[in-house]
């Protein structure tokens with residue numbers, strides 16, 4: 561079919577590249593994944609910035625420096641791959657199972673993306689610094705310490721008693737898990753008091769605030785957030801061990817100093833947090849249609865808050881002169 565749209569706009573899509581496959585790229589969308597050459601992916605990205613639905617092809621060409629002929633060729637292949645934003649319809653006319661399935665797919669997709677882009681991936685690859693690792697541990701400590709509070713918000717706002725029970729259990733299971741990261745930081749030479757009295761970076765606080773906002777708006781969405789943040793269902797216990805060993809080796813840490821980090825991943829994995837959404841999928845059917853668009857946008861923002869946190873950790877913890885860990889500023893410090 562011929563592509564006709566004059567102001568193109570795409571379905572949400574992500575570009576994945578892998579260092580061991582330098583010539584390939586993957587365009588990932590909720591409906592499918594397409595393998596393309598790196599060159600084609602780069603050209604697509606050059607025009608994608610301007611495909612907001614507000615630019616005609618001539619304007620996209622002017623802004624990107626790519627000929628209209630080439631743009632039309634790219635757009636035609638994306639159209640053939642069903643990559644264009646779908647025409648808006650009344651959500652109440654769409655089968656609820658289709659909507660629930662999309663919610664599960666998008667949360668898994670963003671979880672997978674974070675696996676690739678979150679600071680932990682850089683640390684694992686050895687592409688980061690020891691200061692970034694220390695920063696990541698501190699921020700993870702604060703985040704894990706705050707997470708049960710976010711679960712509690714979802715618990716309070718959930719209307720369904722059965723869902724409340726699921727959340728009460730999740731809350732109980734996650735409470736106190738910061739002790740695992742505390743142990744790692746102590747083994748790396750920090751004092752218990754200085755860890756407990758440190759404060760999180762702004763982005764870490766933002767993640768917690770945004771989760772609170774999301775769970776007040778739609779308590780069922782905690783299941784979707786679990787799909788993003790909990791380790792992948794396909795992970796194995798061996799993955800957690802390799803990750804720990806890789807960090808200790810690459811950043812010259814004492815053997816076993818991060819053992820508690822591994823234990824935490826193993827524990828959450830054994831508690832089945834990665835499959836919470838799938839197991840309790842039926843509650844996602846209770847989300848009313850009028851909430852869907854805003855809810856997806858809020859979840860997308862949280863995914864980006866983790867990206868912002870990665871950037872802030874690298875920036876803050878590697879800047880000479882910044883306090884490690886971050887210190888509160890009170891009346892007497894002014």
Ligand SMILES: [Fe+2]
Pocket residue numbers: 733734737824828
């Ligand atoms: Fe946990």
Ligand SMILES: [Fe+2]
Pocket residue numbers: 734790828833
């Ligand atoms: Fe967990």
